[in-house]
Amino acid sequence: MITILIGTVLLKLPFATTAPITWTNALFTATSATTVTGLSVFDIASTLTLFGEIVLLALIQIGGVGLMAFAVALLMLLKRRVGMKNRMFLQESFSQQSLGGTVKFLKNILGFVFITEGIAFILLSLLWVPEFGWKHGLYYSLFHVISAFNNAGFSLFPENLIGFAGDLPVTLILSSLFIIGGLGFTVVMDVVTKRSRKQWSLHTKIMLAGTLTINLIATVLLFALEYHNMKTIGSMPIGDKVLTSYFQAVTPRTAGFNMVHVGDMEDSSLLLTLLLMFIGGGSASTASGIKLTTFIVIVVATLAYFRGMTEPHLFKRTVKSEIIFRSLAIAAVSSMLVFTAFFMLTITESFPFLPLLMETVSAFGTVGLSAGITGDLSPVGEWIICAVMFLGRIGPLTLFFLLIRPKKESFKYSYDRVHTG
Template sequence: MYISFIHKKRRVTPPVLIASSFLVTIVIGTLLLKLPFATTIPITWTNALFTATSATTVTGLSVFDVGSTLTLFGEIVLLALIQIGGVGLMAFAVALLMVLGRKVGMKNRIFLQESFSQQSLGGTVKFLRSILAFVFVTEGIAFILLSFFWIPEFGLKHGLYYSLFHVISAFNNAGFSLFPDNLMGFAGSLPVTLILSSLFIIGGLGFTVVMEVIAKRSPKQWSLHTKMMLAGTLTVNLIAAFLLFALEYHNTKTIGSMSFGDKVLTSYFQAVTPRTAGFNMVSIGDMESSSLLLTLLLMFIGGGSASTASGIKLTTFIVIVVATLAYFRGMTEPHLFKRTIKSEIIFRSLAIAAVSSMLVFTAFFLLTVTEKMPFIDLLMETVSAFGTVGLSVGITGDLSPVGEWIICGVMFLGRIGPLTLFFMLIRPKKETFKYSYDRVHTG
């Protein structure tokens, strides 16, 4: 009896390619960080995997002090993972093809279209060139500016290196720092606050938004997405900064003992960093419970689509809020900036929020089983991992191996997006018929 196998050629979809590129980067990073000369002390395979995942997903959570545990080689590996994770491995691969003079095929163009949320295939390669140029020019300018302040403080060699490391970490919203207390030693520093916060705000806006603002100087020409991101970012950041300033004003463990000017700067920094940056200028564990709750919300919301940020995305949050307000006003179609928001966008936003909430709840529940730690600490760790933020109350290094694996999974899914996983597992079906309507009681 003959058994024949029919091999069907399966098309690799962009979501699968995106997830695979991150997995490949994480595996390579794990192997490199496990090399004897990558660390000053031996680390476990789980620690290496956790660090590689955190860097590739530009999270910033760490089970050890980066500055004292990693050697120069290990830190360079970390930087490479952060840069690749922020822009995307496949984007760099396509860029390499262009440098070598090779033709960029249709599959790669489709991938770029999916990765950077482009409406059409036309101009994707040119768009990638613009993105890479913008990334390196922005990081270069910030590196020069920060060096002016850190070279006098740390000397030429360390000043340059610290500036380079933190600029790349900030622009890619990673939150890794070479200082044991992160950026707490620079609380109230105007140059450090403005330079680094500007980097992760720009990185969190999304490449599509940045490129459109550069190409179209008049706000009247901007798309609805760009207007929502810019207005939403400004509004959320100002509200968060004011609330944190008020909530922490008398807290001597955070900003209470600072001068008024330093309080303003530090409050501003701590308000914008939960949008997936992960740096901190105050001890997160010493913040008021109300401030931690606000930080949780900001981490869950995250930054912009096609950016170095994660979370459910700011535009998703805005669409849900606008749709909810429209329902209470009796409107059949919500609109914003004189533009109507399609129902499919509302459904997608609700799906993203629902799936993300289920992911966070499931991971948080598992951590409460495997880790004997305070409730709020584990919740902070879970949401921080999902939003690829990196803020922690200090329990990351105390997680069990199982807990580290759980957080690794959350960081990975948070970076590629929960819906990407669903699109990989479930093939969308077109409706060929409709059932009759019936009433469902809700609320």
């Protein structure tokens, strides 16, 4: 919240924008950047100055990798001791099993982030410098690499990445960045440091298999649903159709870039996109949503119940009931949050049902995809979306744990039957 407020003040400075913006617009943009959402109430390239865009990039990088990571990195640069409290924060932030090696893990993460962004920057520069010149080519490359890796979805092009639909190198570079960022740092470190697949954790196996499966299914479905839609991919050559369908299938988790006008997509495609945005990426990643592992645990637990199994299994491992309860709680609280925010928006705004729902779920999943109504939201609507982006990024359970202090039960009541279904 402090980061967002600092960003708001910086974006409201006279030399941060080409024309004056309201405090609400500044807050909305700072929130969207810090929560790496990508929703914007104005055109970034024409409204923000170079200073404003640098502020935006800084907020995206801090919000994507994590404030705690940068805070501890600063302590290390100043050669200050990283205390037990900060180590515990890092352990929780990156879902580590123990405190041992937490600082080393952070160093590896930061090294991986900057090396990955550096390689992608060089590759993208090779494509865009010849097209836009040295000055704009290098800057555009840097901006979009940081935005992509951190799953932000902000673009300096007026129509996002629509002009690059069917461009194989650009599609592969940017999509690879936000897929890697969305897998989670725990998964990346597991794959890089472990010699054999057998040594990978259950979380890593679920994330890799789940990401591959859901991306493949979403690509096939979007290709079929949009095949004849002349407003999106209908007029493209078959190769470009496949490539654009792939990009639109992977971007809802939770990058927010788009290579077609989202508002022109079929209603069925929008509903599929809504589901993908709600699911999101991986834990301890630059993505949000309820998380892919949460979704898979709920599906597996449901199938296990219908099969008469007392405990669900995944990759020859048993999933604890504690994880199942946590997953159900995350899904339930997230659904209530989305419903409440959407209900409030139907009162304050006059847009059709589906675009409003799209805006709400996009804000919760910190995706940034929009049917084109963000810039026309009322001030109250902007505040509602700000709150949803904030809660979507920190996680609804974090808020509930702050409001409701967990306590251990010292006794149990007798059992009784409740009729469900």
